[in-house]
Amino acid sequence: MPAFSLEPEQQAWCTELRTLAAERLRPVAEKGEPGRVDRALLAELGRSGLLERLFASGALDLCLMRESLAHGCTEAETALALQGLGAHPVHAHGTPAQRARWLPAVADGSAVAAFALSERAAGSDAAALTLRADPDPGAAGGAGRGWRLTGEKCWISNAPEADFYTVFARTTPGAGSRGITAFLVPAGRPGLTGSALEMLSPHPIGALAFDGVPVTADDVLGETDRGFRVAMGTLNLFRPSVGAFAVGMAQAALEATLAHTARRDAFGGKLSDLPTVAHQVAEMALRTEAARLMVYAAATAYDAGAPGVPRRAAMAKLLATETAQYVVDTAVQLHGARALRRGHLLEHLYREVRAPRIYEGASEVQRGIIAKELYAETPPPTGEAP
Known part of the structure; x- marks a missing residue:
């Protein structure tokens, strides 16, 4: 499938998701408590079949879900994404027993998942994490092999209310990633x-x-000392979809701005009649569409197993999240003071849009990934520089 085009059935599905977000999920989300896991919203996502689809979809479908839900209900988008992020390592690397125990409950919204990678001093530099997994000779399970986890994690979405955590800990000191x-x-x-x-x-x-949390070999996801691959594989899948989340917010801000500037009286006409305003709106639309296309291209490359996925994923997340920040900020400026009032769509988006430039790898980290991948793909010099 061309990276720049969606099939008619995909476009129809996105329309259905937008309707679902606005008509079914938004009313549930409005009853939730900010800063708390919304189990009623998760149950509704489970009934809709979207949580189950997390484990049957490719990267592009994940992006379409996140973009469409973000357009109408950012809370539903985030609840779905966090379930996927926390449970994907179980889906991709779990044993049959681990998968049977947790994935059905994640899919119906009755179990809350969390991805516990970040630490206070190891956020962007994930390989520097210090949570210790000290050998526990007295462990009973896992063929007699066990560990005790000691340390802290911070900035963990769904914590401390999650039902299970995918936790990354250091089993071999001094070995880096x-x-x-x-x-x-x-x-x-x-x-x-x-x-x-x-x-x-x-x-x-x-x-x-x-504080000495016991784990055994039965709790390992993947292989011992190979957990960094689990983390990076999960992030390579979810980074383009963070971009999709951002695109959904940008699109909502753009549509609100088009409606507002077309009806707002100003200087003897409509606000949209002013060339400076019209040009700003055009720039918002241009950047939003460019970000959307890069997100779709990165997701399509992931699904096709194409080379350069880490670079493409980093580019998609970087461009889309920076674009959404610009678009939402410009939308607030064109709306004026009304956009700053608590409860306004743009006030909500303004608070929502800042975090994606930091989590799952800050913008600076994405630039580092892009540069590293570019140099790795560049053949070594064969002679003297000109």
Whole structure:
């Protein structure tokens, strides 16, 4: 399929998702408590079949879901995305027992998943994480092999209310990214506690403390000391869809601005009659469409197993999140003070749009990934520089 075009059935599905977001999910989300996991919203997403589709879809379908839901209900988009992010390592690397225990409950919205990678001193530099997995010779399960997790995680979405966590811990000291293991840790494990963090956006985010939390080989996702691959594989899938989330917000802001400037009286005519305003709106539309196309291209490359996926994913996330920040900010400027009033769509989007430029790799990290991949793809010089 060409990266720049959607099939008619895909376009129709996006229209259905927008309607679902506006008519079914938005009313549920409005009853939720900001900063808390909305289990009623998750249950509604489960009934809609979208959570189950997380595990049957490719990257492009994931992007279409996130973009379409974000257009009408950012809370529903985020709830769906966090379920996918936390549970994808179980889907992709879990044992049959792990998958059977957790994935059906994630799909129907009855179990809340979380992806626990970031730490206070290891956010953008994920390979520098310090949560320790110390050997536990007395472990009973997992063929007699076990560990005790000691340390902290921070900025974890859905914490501390999640039912299980995909936790990344250091099993081999001094080995960098090669000494990290991914563990599936149920919330009820002894020694695991957490606290909520109050953030700019209304998402559930918290910190986790591990005080000798027991895990065994039965809890490992993938292979011991190969957890960094689990983390990066998950992020390569979800980074383009973070861009899709951003595109959905940008599109909502653009449409609100078109409507507002076309009806707002100003200087003897409509606001849209002013060339400076019309040109700003055109720029908003141009950047939004360019970001959308890059997101679709990155997702299509992922689904096709094409080369350069990390670079494409980083480009898509970078361009789309920076674009959404620009578009929403410009929309607020063109709306004036009314856009700053609590409860206005743009006031909501203004708080929502800032975080995606940081999480799952800040914009600076994405530029680093792009540069690293470009130089890796460049043949070494064969002679003297001119």
